Amino acid sequence: MRATVDFLVFDWLRAGELCARERYADHSRETFQQVLDTCERVAAERFAPANRACDVEEPHVDAEGRVVLPASTAAAVKAYFETGMQAASQDAEHGGLQLPCVVEMAGNAFFSKASVGCGGYTLLTSGNASLILAHGTPKQREVFAARELTGQWMGTMCLSEPAIGSSLGDLTSRAELDDTNDPLGPRYRLKGSKMWISAGEHELSENIVHLVLAKVPKPDGSLPEGSGGISLFIVPKWQVDEHGALTGVRNGVSLVGLNHKLGWRGTSNCLLNFGESAPAIGYRVGAEGQGLACMFHMMNEARIGVGLSASMLAMAGYEASLAYAKDRTQGRPVGQRGGAPVPIAQHADVKRMLLAQKAIAEGALALNLYCAALVDAQRSGTPEQKADATALLGLLIPVAKSWPSQWGLEANSLAIQVLGGAGYTRDWPLEQYWRDNRLNMIHEGTHGIQGLDLLLRKASQPQALQLLAARVNDTVQAALQDPAMADWANQLAAGLALVGKATKAAWASGDPAQAAVHGTPYLQGFGHLVLAWTWLDLLRHTPSGHPLHAGHRAACAYFFAYELPLAQAWLAPVLAGQSLLAALDPEVL
The missing domain is CATH 1.10.540.10 (Acyl-CoA dehydrogenase/oxidase, N-terminal domain)
Structure with missing residues (x-):
C-alpha cells in the first residue's frame, strides 16, 4: 500500500x-x-x-x-x-x-x-x-x-433524533435562551434526545464537546418550521469556565443506552438525552437559524473521511485475500490432468475478483486524495483556483463518499469469496471488514441522499459540470496520443456525453420531484464515469518503466471492460424518463 x-x-x-x-x-x-x-x-x-x-x-x-x-x-x-x-x-x-x-x-x-x-x-x-x-x-x-x-478533549456531532433521521428540518430539540452575556457565547438550555451519536460517551478524554442541532422557540413557544430554524450549540459533557477549566459540574447530557452495531463496534454509539435530569447548558455557534449551514462544514469533511474509511477497508480486504490466494493451493489449470495443485491466484475467476478489488480500492483512494488536493487548492490557490476547486469539490463530494462506500463493500464481499468458506468465519479478518464497511453507505448521508444531493443540487450547477467535463476532456485528449490508451479515451468521452444527456433528461420536466426519482441510478452512473476518468488519468501519469505500471494498466483495463459499461445500464431509465417509482403505490408492495 x-x-x-x-x-x-x-x-x-x-x-x-x-x-x-x-x-x-x-x-x-x-x-x-x-x-x-x-x-x-x-x-x-x-x-x-x-x-x-x-x-x-x-x-x-x-x-x-x-x-x-x-x-x-x-x-x-x-x-x-x-x-x-x-x-x-x-x-x-x-x-x-x-x-x-x-x-x-x-x-x-x-x-x-x-x-x-x-x-x-x-x-x-x-x-x-x-x-x-x-x-x-x-x-x-x-x-x-x-x-x-491536542486530544485533551474530544468531540461529536449530534444531528439525528429517535424519530427524526435525515429529515433534520423536523427535529424537535429545543434551546431556550438563558444568558446573552456569557463569555463563551450566547448561553442556552437545551432539551431533547439525539440518536446514533458516535463517540457520544466514553472515558478516553477528560471532556466531550457535543455539537448539537436544535431550534430556538418563537415568542409563542412553538418551534420554527424547516431547516431554516435550526441553530447550532456547543454542549460540553462537563461544564467549564471561561478559561476552559472544568468546574466539576456534570452538564445535563445523559446516556440513555448504547446501540449495538453490525460493524464499527469499537466506536461507541449512543442515545443521549439533553436537559432531562439537569440543565444542559450550551453555547450558540454562529448566527441563530444558521446551524445547518455551519454543521455542513463538518459534514463535508466527515463525508470525505467516510469515503477514505471505505476505501481503506476495501484495501485491507484486498491485501488479505491477495496474500491468501497466492499461498492457498487448490485445483489445476483448466485442461491439465495430474500434477501439483496451483495457487488459487492462478485461476481466472479468482484473478477477476482480485483485480476488481484492486480497481475499487486503489481507485477510490485516488479519488479521495484528489478531493483532498482540491481542499488544498481552496486554501492556498489563486482566486481562480479557489473558485474552481470549490465548485468541483462540491460536485465530487457525493461521489467521494458514496462510491467507495458502495463498491468498497462489494470489494469486501469479493475478498470473502476468494477465501471461500474460510472467509465466512471469524478466524479471518474479512468478515469484520465487510461488517465495518456496511455502515459507510448509511452514515453521513445515506447512498440515496447523496444521489439527491448530486442530481438536485450539484449537477444543476452548470459551472461545476463544465469544470469536470473540461478535466475529463483533458485526460481524453492526452490519452488519445497513446495508441495503447486510445480506445479507453474514446470510451471515456462517450461516457461523459452519456452523463450529459442523462443530466438533461433527468431535469427535462423542470420538476425537482420528477428528477429526484433518478437520484440513485444517476449517482451510480456518474460515479463510474468519475472512477473511469480517475483510472485513465492515473495510468497516463504512470511511466511504462514504473513498478506500478503493470498493475495500473491491468486495473484500468478491467475498469473499462467490466465496470464502465454498467453506467449505460444505470442511466438507461434516467434517459427514458422512467416514472415507475414516482407512480408506485406502496400498498402493492
Whole structure:
C-alpha cells in the first residue's frame, strides 16, 4: 500500500510542489515523507493490534454508568494524538502542523486501514474542532477547539433524533435562551434526545464537546418550521469556565443506552438525552437559524473521511485475500490432468475478483486524495483556483463518499469469496471488514441522499459540470496520443456525453420531484464515469518503466471492460424518463 500512497501523493497529485506556496513553505517533500512514515508505523504498532479487540469487546456500560472500552483502544487513540495528526492541516496559529490536506488524508489512510473503530473518535473530534475554528468566536476557539486539537478533549456531532433521521428540518430539540452575556457565547438550555451519536460517551478524554442541532422557540413557544430554524450549540459533557477549566459540574447530557452495531463496534454509539435530569447548558455557534449551514462544514469533511474509511477497508480486504490466494493451493489449470495443485491466484475467476478489488480500492483512494488536493487548492490557490476547486469539490463530494462506500463493500464481499468458506468465519479478518464497511453507505448521508444531493443540487450547477467535463476532456485528449490508451479515451468521452444527456433528461420536466426519482441510478452512473476518468488519468501519469505500471494498466483495463459499461445500464431509465417509482403505490408492495 505504501508504494501506492507515495505514487498518488507525489507523482500523480504532485504534493511536493505545494511547498512553493506560502501556506506550506515551511515543509518539503522530506517532511511529508516523515509524516507518512510516522502514520504507517503508529497504525501498524497501535491501531492494527487493537482492531480485533475493539470488535470483539464491544463498548458496554458498567455499574456506575461509564462506557467501558478495551485498554488497547485508549492506547491507540493516545498514540494518534501524540503524532500531532489531530491538528495536521490546521493553521500554525491554532497549534496545527499546517500540512496539506492531501498529506493529512494520506496519513490518515493508514489508520483507517488498521482500525476504523479506533479512528472514529479522532475523525469526529477533528471535524468538530474544524467547525468551531471556522464558525466559533475567538473564546470558543480558545476554550473548545484548542483542547480538541491536542486530544485533551474530544468531540461529536449530534444531528439525528429517535424519530427524526435525515429529515433534520423536523427535529424537535429545543434551546431556550438563558444568558446573552456569557463569555463563551450566547448561553442556552437545551432539551431533547439525539440518536446514533458516535463517540457520544466514553472515558478516553477528560471532556466531550457535543455539537448539537436544535431550534430556538418563537415568542409563542412553538418551534420554527424547516431547516431554516435550526441553530447550532456547543454542549460540553462537563461544564467549564471561561478559561476552559472544568468546574466539576456534570452538564445535563445523559446516556440513555448504547446501540449495538453490525460493524464499527469499537466506536461507541449512543442515545443521549439533553436537559432531562439537569440543565444542559450550551453555547450558540454562529448566527441563530444558521446551524445547518455551519454543521455542513463538518459534514463535508466527515463525508470525505467516510469515503477514505471505505476505501481503506476495501484495501485491507484486498491485501488479505491477495496474500491468501497466492499461498492457498487448490485445483489445476483448466485442461491439465495430474500434477501439483496451483495457487488459487492462478485461476481466472479468482484473478477477476482480485483485480476488481484492486480497481475499487486503489481507485477510490485516488479519488479521495484528489478531493483532498482540491481542499488544498481552496486554501492556498489563486482566486481562480479557489473558485474552481470549490465548485468541483462540491460536485465530487457525493461521489467521494458514496462510491467507495458502495463498491468498497462489494470489494469486501469479493475478498470473502476468494477465501471461500474460510472467509465466512471469524478466524479471518474479512468478515469484520465487510461488517465495518456496511455502515459507510448509511452514515453521513445515506447512498440515496447523496444521489439527491448530486442530481438536485450539484449537477444543476452548470459551472461545476463544465469544470469536470473540461478535466475529463483533458485526460481524453492526452490519452488519445497513446495508441495503447486510445480506445479507453474514446470510451471515456462517450461516457461523459452519456452523463450529459442523462443530466438533461433527468431535469427535462423542470420538476425537482420528477428528477429526484433518478437520484440513485444517476449517482451510480456518474460515479463510474468519475472512477473511469480517475483510472485513465492515473495510468497516463504512470511511466511504462514504473513498478506500478503493470498493475495500473491491468486495473484500468478491467475498469473499462467490466465496470464502465454498467453506467449505460444505470442511466438507461434516467434517459427514458422512467416514472415507475414516482407512480408506485406502496400498498402493492
